[in-house]
Amino acid sequence: MAAGPTTRRRQLGADLRRLREIKGLTLEEAGARVGISKATLSRYETKEGTVKWPAVDALCREYGAADDVRGALVELAKGARIQGWWRSLADPIPESMNLMLTLEDEVVREDHYACMYIPGLFQTRAYAEAVHRASEVGCTDREVQHMVDIRMKRQELLRRADPPHIWAIVDQAAVHRVVGGAGVMRDQLEHLLALSDLPYVTVQILPFSAGAHAAAVGSFVLLRGQSPDLDVVYVDLLGGGLFMEKPPELERYKLAFDYLRAQALDMESSTQAIRRSLREL
Numbered sequence: 001m002a003a004g005p006t007t008r009r010r011q012l013g014a015d016l017r018r019l020r021e022i023k024g025l026t027l028e029e030a031g032a033r034v035g036i037s038k039a040t041l042s043r044y045e046t047k048e049g050t051v052k053w054p055a056v057d058a059l060c061r062e063y064g065a066a067d068d069v070r071g072a073l074v075e076l077a078k079g080a081r082i083q084g085w086w087r088s089l090a091d092p093i094p095e096s097m098n099l100m101l102t103l104e105d106e107v108v109r110e111d112h113y114a115c116m117y118i119p120g121l122f123q124t125r126a127y128a129e130a131v132h133r134a135s136e137v138g139c140t141d142r143e144v145q146h147m148v149d150i151r152m153k154r155q156e157l158l159r160r161a162d163p164p165h166i167w168a169i170v171d172q173a174a175v176h177r178v179v180g181g182a183g184v185m186r187d188q189l190e191h192l193l194a195l196s197d198l199p200y201v202t203v204q205i206l207p208f209s210a211g212a213h214a215a216a217v218g219s220f221v222l223l224r225g226q227s228p229d230l231d232v233v234y235v236d237l238l239g240g241g242l243f244m245e246k247p248p249e250l251e252r253y254k255l256a257f258d259y260l261r262a263q264a265l266d267m268e269s270s271t272q273a274i275r276r277s278l279r280e281l
Contacts, residue, residue: 012056012076014229017045019063034058053077100241101150103223103232104157111222111257112168113206113215117179118188119168120151121158122195122203127188128152130180158195164224167202169260175205175277182281189278196271204264205273214259222253 020030031041036055044051044059056077060070104110112119117131128151132144139147157163175192178185196203206213219236233253235242244250265273 009051009076010225010230011227012051012073013045015069015073015076016041016056016059019060019065019069020045023063025063030059030062033062051077100234101154103234103243104154106225107164107223108226109165109167109224111224112166113171113220113257113260114168114174115171115215115219117174117177118170118192119166119221121155121166122168122192123151124184124188124191125152126180126184130184134179158198158201163200165200165202167204167261169204169206169257169264171206172208172273175274176280178281186278186281189274189281193271193274193278196267196274202267203270203274204261204267205270206260206264207273210263213263214256220253220256222250222257 020027023030025033027041027045028038031038034055035058040055041059044055053074057070057074060073065073110121112121117123118127120128123131125148128148129144132139132147136144136147158166170192175189179188192203195201217235221234221236223232223234225231231250231254232243232245233250235244235253244253264270
């Protein structure tokens with residue numbers, strides 16, 4: 001999968017920091033050599049805001065980077081200015097959703113733990129609408145439809161020529177909770193079964209019998225990039241979400257996901273569990 005603008009921006013920041021540290025320069029020293037402030041260089045390295053490719057070129061020369069490395073980082077800086085499809089939407093979207101779309105557009109793998117609802121990437125339109133109407137009680141009908149449209153557009157990720165692998169661990173409660181009525185829920189579970197047959201989708205059910213587990217705090221998504229230093233975790237919160245990318249935070253959630261995989265049913269047993277839920281509707 002080709003790197004998108006956010007992946008490019010984050011990779012650029014990591015590489016600039018690495019080159020500066022190899023050279024043994026402080027942020028202030030490196031910035032002074034190319035005529036930019038310590039604060040600006042710090043933003044470059046921490047992946048915040050836009051970057052100017054001439055400054056990247058100058059930094060690479062000061063760091064003694066090889067010509068091919070310098071050329072590659074300049075291209076990263078230029079490519080980081082490209083905007084995703086959602087930027088052209090007529091209606092605004094929440095900032096957390098904007099970041100999720102940006103990151104998701106560039107992942108190579110997503111690990112989901114869903115404790116309340118079926119993961120958004122797997123939701124039918126009717127199910128997604130019922131979820132939004134329940135959770136966004138203050139929204140108008142137009143706002144609800146706008147958010148559902150975005151969710152449906154997100155799902156084009158699954159129809160790409162080279163889609164990321166989506167590994168979802170779904171709590172048993174989510175497949176038993178009847179959202180939108182029996183008919184909507186039946187269609188949703190059938191859709192989930194169809195998706196689980198795709199070679200790049202893995203679905204496991206975490207049964208009630210697993211008892212206490214490593215993610216009792218709630219749902220989360222691990223967005224995995226082309227290298228580990230581009231990974232991000234998204235934690236679902238009421239009214240929005242929280243993104244984290246510090247190594248200790250990432251390791252905590254990666255370990256939690258590994259434990260959840262071990263506690264969940266295997267793929268065949270998970271399919272049987274979903275079918276049992278279907279028969280009960």
